[in-house]
Amino acid sequence: MPEGLDHGDVKAMSAHLQLSPGELLLVLGAVALVLARWLPLRLRGPLTVVAPTVVVGAGCLALIAAGPAAAWALPTSVFPEPSGRFAIGTGVLELADPERPETARKDSKDSKDTGHARYLGRTEHEARVVSDALADYAGLPGILLDGLPRAHTHAAYDVPVADGGERFPVVLFSPGLGGVRTQNTAWAEELAAHGYVVVGIDHP
Incomplete structure (x- = not known):
């Protein structure tokens, strides 16, 4: 995250962008209402009379359709089933510098999920x-x-790692610029299912 920008700032920016279509609709509706109300009668045409209804109605229909459209266009990711014979486990070793702010650290009030691990973190x-x-x-x-x-x-x-006296090869995964350790999870799971230990790191 860029210096000086915290989680709250990012959420606020995201929320503002998500509300932008609604804000634009309100502005257009207000302009249409002003034109319909304050233009002299001789300057009003059929469009200035029906414009507020058309703009607001079309905007409402667009907003109603936006929810299902977003769910269809941006579905929750589903990872392919690994083809190997080993069950897959994951864990995190966190090394924290107490002198540096860490906004992504696990919140003590936010308990770790049970069951299958989340893609991007231990908690929501x-x-x-x-x-x-x-x-x-x-x-x-x-x-x-x-x-x-x-x-x-x-x-x-x-x-726990399989306990049969076996030795497992290790693959070290280092993400590229701006990447995170979880970004190639599907590949890591496929390797782990075939007996590899995959160690992914997040760079400071």
């Missing part, structure tokens, strides 16, 4: 922080990545 709060930061980094409205915090993987939290 952490997943949303990461999703908002990714959207901000890419210059996108937060709503475009809104499904990512709800996505779950095939891995379970904090399960």
